[in-house]
Amino acid sequence: MITKMTITNIHVLNQDSAYDFYVNKLGFKLVDDIPMGPESRWLTVSPPEQPDLQLVLFPVTVSKMFPKDVAETLIGLIKKGIFGCGVLTCNDIFATYEELKAKGVEFIKAPTKEFYGTEALFKDDSGNYFSLQPLNNFGNENSI
Amino acid sequence: MDQYPKVYLYRRIVQAKLFIDKNYAERIDLSYISDEACFSKFHFTRLFKAIYAKTPHQYLTWVRIEKAQQLLREDKSVSETCFLVGFDSLTSFSGLFKRNVGISPSSYQAQMQQLKLAIKKSPVSFVPSCFALQHGWLEE
Numbered sequence: 001m002i003t004k005m006t007i008t009n010i011h012v013l014n015q016d017s018a019y020d021f022y023v024n025k026l027g028f029k030l031v032d033d034i035p036m037g038p039e040s041r042w043l044t045v046s047p048p049e050q051p052d053l054q055l056v057l058f059p060v061t062v063s064k065m066f067p068k069d070v071a072e073t074l075i076g077l078i079k080k081g082i083f084g085c086g087v088l089t090c091n092d093i094f095a096t097y098e099e100l101k102a103k104g105v106e107f108i109k110a111p112t113k114e115f116y117g118t119e120a121l122f123k124d125d126s127g128n129y130f131s132l133q134p135l136n137n138f139g140n141e142n143s144i
Numbered sequence: 145m146d147q148y149p150k151v152y153l154y155r156r157i158v159q160a161k162l163f164i165d166k167n168y169a170e171r172i173d174l175s176y177i178s179d180e181a182c183f184s185k186f187h188f189t190r191l192f193k194a195i196y197a198k199t200p201h202q203y204l205t206w207v208r209i210e211k212a213q214q215l216l217r218e219d220k221s222v223s224e225t226c227f228l229v230g231f232d233s234l235t236s237f238s239g240l241f242k243r244n245v246g247i248s249p250s251s252y253q254a255q256m257q258q259l260k261l262a263i264k265k266s267p268v269s270f271v272p273s274c275f276a277l278q279h280g281w282l283e284e
Contacts (some may be wrong), residue, residue: 007272028211034267036281040204042271048274094148095195097270098158111148144153 007044009056010085012077013126015043018057021125025103026088028055071118081127093118093134157191164200167232167280170208174200209244212237216253225249 005027012018021027028045031054035041062071078099086122093111097120109121119131135139160181178188192200208229215225223234231237241249263270268281276282
């Protein structure tokens with residue numbers, strides 16, 4: 001019986017820039033940063049209160065399993081902002097929105113009431129986008 | 145929705161949080177932060193805790209212990225780490241570290257050093273095969 005997802009990946013265009021975005025802007029915790037050759041490293045981060053889920057910040061590089069045309073197509077799609085990568089949860093969506101905006105994170109959508117609760121949308125440094133929702137999304141989302 | 149309810153309060157509390165993030169290594173007087181944010185200390189603490197589930201003081205300690213773990217992983221000595229993250233006393237630093245992390249700073253550093261040695265010896269054995277294969281690391 002499968003019980004949990006523990007590691008998943010996000011394709012990024014540049015690992016240095018992705019590190020800065022996920023660790024210094026979003027506040028994720030660095031888990032692994034292991035050099036794997038001259039051009040890439042095994043770089044994983046976790047949401048601050050979810051240490052048992054690692055996100056691999058996976059660079060798109062050419063390999064035997066990942067031929068040049070596939071890598072180029074994927075890079076093009078990431079740059080176009082095609083990929084929605086998931087929902088991130090916060091205690092307070094308005095405080096998180098203000099903090100991330102102050103740190104220069106680009107929002108596609110400010111906190112907006114939807115039928116499923118309040119939601120905002122932002123992009124990472126590569127062009128992947130995430131939904132941001134408060135933990136308590138069906139009650140009063142304001143903490144103060 | 146830039147004009148959500150109490151937007152002005154949120155912005156002041158978020159600025160105070162960012163101030164702690166930036167200045168955790170300094171001697172931070174939380175009364176000064178609440179004055180700067182134009183709140184009474186009591187009101188400031190209440191709003192901060194409502195948003196972050198920690199008092200400003202608890203949050204400052206949390207940030208310092210997080211940074212301390214990073215510095216210990218980078219092989220800074222325990223005493224150097226203690227002062228670099230803003231503690232005055234090694235005893236109180238060690239006590240708070242153990243309470244938050246579960247082990248002493250020196251044990252934490254020893255564990256991290258062992259892990260680093262194991263990673264250096266065989267980096268690819270720390271990468272799940274589905275990723276190593278996709279990246280071609282298993283062929284090298």
